[in-house]
Each structure stands twice: as C-alpha cells, then as structure tokens.
Amino acid sequence: MPRKKKEPNRVDDLLDELLEDCHSPEDILGETGLMKQLKKRLIERALAGELTHHLKREASDKDTSPNSHNGSSKKTVQSDDGELELSIPRDRNSSFAPMLVPKHQRRIAGLDEKILALYARGNSTRDISAQLEELYGGAKISAAVISEVIESVSEDVKAWQSRPLDEVYPIVYLDALYVNIKVSGRVSKRAVYVVLGIDREGDKQLLGLWVGEAESEGTKFWLKVLTDLKNRGLKDMLNACCDGLKGFPQAIEAVYPLTQVQLCIVHLMRNCMKYVPWKDRKAVVADLKPIYQAATLAESEAALDAFAQKWDEVYPAISQVWIRHWENVIPIFDYPMEIRRVIYTTNAIESLNCSLRKVIKTKAVFPSEDAVFRLMYLAMNNIAKKWNRPIKNWRAALSHFAILFPERFAL
Incomplete structure (x- = not known):
C-alpha cells in the first residue's frame, strides 16, 4: 500500500519565514524582537475583529444609527514583554468598548497576577517595580500603579472574610501573631488572630483573620x-487546640459548649521552661515527656506525681502549671498514640504563622x-498551594471522632 504523502505544515512554513531574519536571542526576545512584534500585531488583529463584530451586531439592530470604522488611536499598555504601543480601532458612534484592552486600562491581563504574586512574597512596591523593569526589558511601572493593583484585592478579602463556613470542623487551631x-498617627503593636480548621477530608482551611483592638x-x-465563626455557619468544632492564655478554654466553651478543648503541649512546655535555667532544661524536658507520652491517663498521672516529687523542691511552679491546666491536657488520652500528635499540638498553625511571619517581617509598619x-490574604493563598494532601493519620482520626462523637459527627 503506497504511503500517504505528508502534507506541508503551513504553521511550520510561516515560522521558518518569520525566523529567517533572526540571528540572535535578542532578535527574538529583545525590546524590538519578533515575540514583541507578534504580540502587538496579534492584539491589534483581535481588536479589529472585536470592532467588526460590534459593527455587524449594530447593523442588525434597526434602532441604532448607522455606524462604521473611524480610524484608530494610539495607546501604550504594560505587558509581560514591556511597553506595547497599540493602535486601538474606533467607530464613528463611539459605542465600541474593547474587551481585550478595555477603556482606561493600561495593563494587559497577566501582569496584575505577577504583581500580586511578588507582593505576596513580601516585596515592597518599589522592589516590585524594580524587578518588573529588570525582567521585562525596561518596562517602567510606578509604585503608585502597583499600589493600585494591590488595593484592587480589597473586595476579594472582604468576601473571603465573610464567606460561609462548613457546619462542622473536626479540629480547629487558634493562635495569634503580632x-x-x-x-x-502612632505605631501600635496589635495581635492578628488566626484560625485554622481541618475539614472532614483532612484538608487545612484558614477560616479567617482578625486584627485585635x-x-x-x-x-x-x-x-x-x-x-x-458561628455567625458564618460553623455550628460545631469537635476539638479546639489552643495555647495557655488565661480564660481561653472558657471563651471557647461559651460559644461552643460541647467542644473538647485541648491545650497545646508545645505551648505548655514553653511556659514551663520559663522557670528553668539552661543547665537543667534538658533534664526537666526529659522528665516531662512521660507525662504526655504515657499510654493511659493513669500512667500520666503517675508520671506527674513522680515529676513533682523530683523537681518541686527546686522548681515548684512547673508541676502547678500542669495541675492548673490538667483538665485541658488529658483529652489526648482519648486517642491512640499515632494520632495524638494531630490533636495535642498547634504545629499546623505554628507552621502557617511561621510562613506568614517571613512575609510580614519585611513590613516594619x-x-x-x-x-x-x-x-x-495574598500570602496565605500562596502558602495554601502547598496544602495538597490530608494531614497524617487522618483516616484513623476520623474513625475515633465518629466513635467519640456519634451524634455530632458521622462518617
């Protein structure tokens, strides 16, 4: 059977023709290179097509006056390839509103996203301007324009802050940073309250941000x-993990009376270390571990008694810290060893706060x-891209939630 003759590829032929006069990377990617020229011509052809479509639609409408082409006007816009000077087609009735490059818009779609991505990593407006100028061949975008792009997300932030939440989150972590x-007119150090939820699938969701008064x-x-949170639809949280702030468990119970409040063991250990000099810290930490790593509640109580007998004479405040918070320490013993780490530490939100601090530290005020x-909000969206899997041992944790809270949580 004779082999079918391969038809010539029209696209390849056109590319070969375009590249004939290109002898260096600058001829392709430079300020007056082929890529920039192609982008300019492509946008102008698309705009011409938009106007033609607009005139045809008006011609079919008997209620509108006759309309036609009326030359073009020059417009300079910022793009990924630097500045582009475009010829924007006009109509005689001035009724044409381009969609690709809307009236008064000075940036091609895509550039705003890059500005926001750089800002989300902690860059200042002037740093962003300098980076864009370096990346895109001298494209000068003022700090004022960049600020305008950043402020444009304010409505998205408000919508996100008031969005409806799931009715139940098995675990909720609560913490603050400053x-x-x-x-x-004066600089004030304020707490930013951060709430991170783990949903039924074991995925992390930042539920909101609040600036304290x-x-x-x-x-x-x-x-x-x-x-x-309750007004936004969160009816129940099975386990709330928080630090040792005085009155915090009572605040949670006032709104969510059925919630199991778990004190973060990491925070508790940090509080204990305030009373211990460097020379004894290693030994004290080693003797505290049997308390929260015990297999049963009875073993944990015995370990606390043993710790008190050994260290109360030197550091009596430590055992009192554990006794004072004991009611909010012991919920971890309702769970098997392999999933306790999910419950008794705010590592998930500590990791988030650490990432947020890296961004906000670039802003003095x-x-x-x-x-x-x-x-x-922008930094959190960037961080959340890495949250692509459920937290460790989540299936085992789900089973225990269903057994411990059968009426409030069903698989």
Missing part, C-alpha cells in the same frame, strides 16, 4: 472571633488594618 500598625492577645476578643489583611 504586627505593627499605624493607629491614629488591644496591644495584647485577649480572651475577650477571642470571644468575638468565635462568635463571628502597616499603614492600616486593610493593608494587613491584603498582604496576609
């Missing part, structure tokens, strides 16, 4: 945060609360 904000973390504001929300 930023400097200018309030009434005082210069320190407080249970009164946490009560406001928890009430906001935020001009407003809105500026805090914008940066942290």
Whole structure:
C-alpha cells in the first residue's frame, strides 16, 4: 500500500519565514524582537475583529444609527514583554468598548497576577517595580500603579472574610501573631488572630483573620472571633487546640459548649521552661515527656506525681502549671498514640504563622488594618498551594471522632 504523502505544515512554513531574519536571542526576545512584534500585531488583529463584530451586531439592530470604522488611536499598555504601543480601532458612534484592552486600562491581563504574586512574597512596591523593569526589558511601572493593583484585592478579602463556613470542623487551631500598625498617627503593636480548621477530608482551611483592638492577645476578643465563626455557619468544632492564655478554654466553651478543648503541649512546655535555667532544661524536658507520652491517663498521672516529687523542691511552679491546666491536657488520652500528635499540638498553625511571619517581617509598619489583611490574604493563598494532601493519620482520626462523637459527627 503506497504511503500517504505528508502534507506541508503551513504553521511550520510561516515560522521558518518569520525566523529567517533572526540571528540572535535578542532578535527574538529583545525590546524590538519578533515575540514583541507578534504580540502587538496579534492584539491589534483581535481588536479589529472585536470592532467588526460590534459593527455587524449594530447593523442588525434597526434602532441604532448607522455606524462604521473611524480610524484608530494610539495607546501604550504594560505587558509581560514591556511597553506595547497599540493602535486601538474606533467607530464613528463611539459605542465600541474593547474587551481585550478595555477603556482606561493600561495593563494587559497577566501582569496584575505577577504583581500580586511578588507582593505576596513580601516585596515592597518599589522592589516590585524594580524587578518588573529588570525582567521585562525596561518596562517602567510606578509604585503608585502597583499600589493600585494591590488595593484592587480589597473586595476579594472582604468576601473571603465573610464567606460561609462548613457546619462542622473536626479540629480547629487558634493562635495569634503580632504586627505593627499605624493607629491614629502612632505605631501600635496589635495581635492578628488566626484560625485554622481541618475539614472532614483532612484538608487545612484558614477560616479567617482578625486584627485585635488591644496591644495584647485577649480572651475577650477571642470571644468575638468565635462568635463571628458561628455567625458564618460553623455550628460545631469537635476539638479546639489552643495555647495557655488565661480564660481561653472558657471563651471557647461559651460559644461552643460541647467542644473538647485541648491545650497545646508545645505551648505548655514553653511556659514551663520559663522557670528553668539552661543547665537543667534538658533534664526537666526529659522528665516531662512521660507525662504526655504515657499510654493511659493513669500512667500520666503517675508520671506527674513522680515529676513533682523530683523537681518541686527546686522548681515548684512547673508541676502547678500542669495541675492548673490538667483538665485541658488529658483529652489526648482519648486517642491512640499515632494520632495524638494531630490533636495535642498547634504545629499546623505554628507552621502557617511561621510562613506568614517571613512575609510580614519585611513590613516594619502597616499603614492600616486593610493593608494587613491584603498582604496576609495574598500570602496565605500562596502558602495554601502547598496544602495538597490530608494531614497524617487522618483516616484513623476520623474513625475515633465518629466513635467519640456519634451524634455530632458521622462518617
């Protein structure tokens, strides 16, 4: 059977023709190179097609006056390839509104996303301007334009902050970090309240961000945060993991009375180390481990008694810290060893806060609360791209939740 003759590839022929006069990378990618010329011509052809379609549609409408082409006007826009000077077609009735390059728009779609991505990594507006100029062949984008792009996400932030939540989150972590904000003309250190939820699939969801009204973390504001979560649809959280802030468990129980409040063991250990000099810390930590790593509650209580007998004479405050918080320490013994780490530590939210701190540390002072929300929202979206799998041992944890809370949680 004779082999079918291969037809010539029209696209390849055109590419060969275009590349005939290109002898260096600069001829292709440079300021006046082939790629930039092609982009300019392609956009102008698309705009001409938009106008032709617009005129045909108006011609079929008997209620509109006759319309036709009316030359073009010059417009300079910023793009990934630097500045592009485009010829924008016009119509005599001035009724044509281009979709590809809308009126008053000075940036081609795609550039805004790059600006926001750079800002989400902690770059200042001037740093972004310098980076874009370096990357895109001298494209000068002012700090004012970049600020305008950043501020454009404010509505997205407001919608995200008020979005409906799932009715039940098996685990919720609550913590705070601090930023400097200018309030009434002076710099004030404010707590940013962060709530991270683990949904039924074991996936992390940042439920919200709140800027406190005082210069320190407080249970009164946490009560406001928890009430906001409930108003947005979060009816129940099975386990809430928090730090040792005084009155925090009571604030949680006031809004979610059935929630099992688990004190973060990592925070508890840090609080204990405040009373111990460097020379004894290693030994004290070793003797505290049997308390929270015990197989049963009875063994844990025995380990606490043994610790008190050994160390109370030197550091009596440590055992008292554990006794004072004991009610919120022992929920971990409802779970097998392999899933306790998911329950008894705020590592998940500590990791998130660590990533957020790397971004916000580049900002000595935020001009407003809105500026805090914008940066942290963009940074969080960037961080969340890495959350592509359920947390470890999640299936085992689900089974235990279903057994411990049969009426509130069903698989």
